[in-house]
Amino acid sequence: MKDLRKDLVLSKFSHIYIERDAKNHPNTRKIISKFKDATCIEIDHYKEVFCRGNQSIILQKESPKLILATKKDNFIYKGSEMCEDFGNLHFYYTSTIMNCFYNCEYCYLQGMYPSANIVIFVNIEDIFRKVEELLKSHSIYLCISYETDLLAFEGITSFVSKWIDFARKNDNLKIELRTKSGNFKAIENIKPLDNFILAWTLSHDEIIKKYEIGTPSLETRLKSINNAIKKGWKIRICFDPILYIKDWKKYYGNCIEETFKSIKLKNIYDVSIGVFRISKDYLKRVQKIRPHSKILAYPFECQSGICSYPKRYTKEMIEYVYNEVSKYIPEEKIYV
Amino acid sequence: MIYITTAMYCEAKPFIKYLNLKRDNSIKKFQVFKNEQFVLIISGTGVISSSIATTYLLTEFNSKPSDTFINIGICGGKNKGLDKGEVVLCNKIIHHDTKRTYYSDIIFKHPFREGSLETFSNVVNKDMFSTIKGDIVDMEGAGTFKAASIFLPPHRIYCIKIVSDFLDSESLTKEEISKLLENKVPLISKWIKEIEDAYSLSYKIFTDEEEKVLEIVTKNLKLTITMEYKLRELAKYYKIHSKDLIEVIKPFLNITSKTKKEGKDYFERLKKRLSPF
Ligand code: SF4
Numbered sequence: 001m002k003d004l005r006k007d008l009v010l011s012k013f014s015h016i017y018i019e020r021d022a023k024n025h026p027n028t029r030k031i032i033s034k035f036k037d038a039t040c041i042e043i044d045h046y047k048e049v050f051c052r053g054n055q056s057i058i059l060q061k062e063s064p065k066l067i068l069a070t071k072k073d074n075f076i077y078k079g080s081e082m083c084e085d086f087g088n089l090h091f092y093y094t095s096t097i098m099n100c101f102y103n104c105e106y107c108y109l110q111g112m113y114p115s116a117n118i119v120i121f122v123n124i125e126d127i128f129r130k131v132e133e134l135l136k137s138h139s140i141y142l143c144i145s146y147e148t149d150l151l152a153f154e155g156i157t158s159f160v161s162k163w164i165d166f167a168r169k170n171d172n173l174k175i176e177l178r179t180k181s182g183n184f185k186a187i188e189n190i191k192p193l194d195n196f197i198l199a200w201t202l203s204h205d206e207i208i209k210k211y212e213i214g215t216p217s218l219e220t221r222l223k224s225i226n227n228a229i230k231k232g233w234k235i236r237i238c239f240d241p242i243l244y245i246k247d248w249k250k251y252y253g254n255c256i257e258e259t260f261k262s263i264k265l266k267n268i269y270d271v272s273i274g275v276f277r278i279s280k281d282y283l284k285r286v287q288k289i290r291p292h293s294k295i296l297a298y299p300f301e302c303q304s305g306i307c308s309y310p311k312r313y314t315k316e317m318i319e320y321v322y323n324e325v326s327k328y329i330p331e332e333k334i335y336v
Numbered sequence: 337m338i339y340i341t342t343a344m345y346c347e348a349k350p351f352i353k354y355l356n357l358k359r360d361n362s363i364k365k366f367q368v369f370k371n372e373q374f375v376l377i378i379s380g381t382g383v384i385s386s387s388i389a390t391t392y393l394l395t396e397f398n399s400k401p402s403d404t405f406i407n408i409g410i411c412g413g414k415n416k417g418l419d420k421g422e423v424v425l426c427n428k429i430i431h432h433d434t435k436r437t438y439y440s441d442i443i444f445k446h447p448f449r450e451g452s453l454e455t456f457s458n459v460v461n462k463d464m465f466s467t468i469k470g471d472i473v474d475m476e477g478a479g480t481f482k483a484a485s486i487f488l489p490p491h492r493i494y495c496i497k498i499v500s501d502f503l504d505s506e507s508l509t510k511e512e513i514s515k516l517l518e519n520k521v522p523l524i525s526k527w528i529k530e531i532e533d534a535y536s537l538s539y540k541i542f543t544d545e546e547e548k549v550l551e552i553v554t555k556n557l558k559l560t561i562t563m564e565y566k567l568r569e570l571a572k573y574y575k576i577h578s579k580d581l582i583e584v585i586k587p588f589l590n591i592t593s594k595t596k597k598e599g600k601d602y603f604e605r606l607k608k609r610l611s612p613f
Binding site: 004014017039041043044048053054055056059062063292293298 | 427
């Protein structure tokens, strides 16, 4: 494989595509003001750019473009069976941003979307309206950072702050914000909320360096967690996805030890554990995009359309991580 | 390979000269000029001619997704901020008749000005000013882009236009067009060569020798299609972990199984050896 001549590649967000309908939205103006040198191109619909055929996700990851759009439908989705609902009855997720800053080799979004460019739906108020409607009939558990890393974008969008404001007004809404970022400082001045969980995904630094390209180190993530704990936020720790790689026990053992030795345990809301799993269709696409990936070339076993490691390995990994975590966290707070 | 289309010979001439392209006399339907790295076709004027020529070119020369395609030619400028002779890399291409839009993926740095191009089916003049949405206008861009999109990814398809007039019915002679392009050819050619070499991902996992070894084992052990698929999957995983695939399969090369059951047993042993850790 020939390396990419990085010196020839444009900087991230060199171009911003803006839907005509989104042009005058205050969020659009705010976002554009952060990229003074970007070339802005007007479009009719985000799909004209986002859904072009034959796009190179690998190359786009090196120079992703922003697409500012308005969401017209599908404001909120029922939670997927592949995701933990943490015992919540009405589990939903929503995406105000599609795609992510970071470049994790195993990310399922590469198999889900035809492009690595980042779509920001600027009309977040329409999503709030939809959630309010649902809240009239029952309480909701809502994940807001599944198809992106929302906290990593906070400096550009301020969407996390807006979600916190929204959650403050609706106490029958429980929100989970999942992140790998070290960007807690972007929201550190906001008063913590009981119905807002900050969930950090953690990995060993070797795994971060090799497979979670562009994400902050474990130390940076832990610092953010500690600051959030100090401010009184509820914290979820996620060891997910656990990867079956050489010396996995050593890596995950060390990571768990480092985690719980460096953070105060008192505000840990719960811990979530899961091995790498992906839908069969996405896996096929991701394997095509990254033909030389060590983790994606694994001969996975597929059952009911979901691919993961053979049962005996899955069991061994979950048991090991569970046991290690339970040295620090009561078992009723550990979700598998 | 780098593929170029121009509508007229006078637009192609400076490239033919600069890149030292030779006419391919085996092709009678179009004028095609080439060397080892470039193939240039003269399409004729208009959306249909340009899309036919692009399709012909990319099919005839067996284009690969790692190849680059460029439509080059003169254009009219609507935007007064442009200068005559200025080179514009089109970041949006509008087909005036259908309102379809096309976008190059602009991932590589470039020395040109960017702008939107609108492709018309007939000659555009000042009276049509209010209907023009692009910064510049031509009669081919959208046709070539749509055709090239069937073959290549959007970061390998570009329209590069040189402003020749401002829709003020100033018509240039063929010599003047060639002259206008001549100065820009070195810059454009240098950029195209640079991005052509910038990145190419090899999708090939096995060497020819490894392919051969896998084929022999599959045949000798009488593996079923499912087993063959599994073998290739495991072999890929083993290879990617920088292991010597030939070495691990070697002991099985001289084994021939007589029955399916025997084949299955050998396959299980082979599977074990291919487990990387
Ligand atoms: S942080 Fe999450 S969303 Fe972002 S690339 Fe990694 S896995 Fe994908």
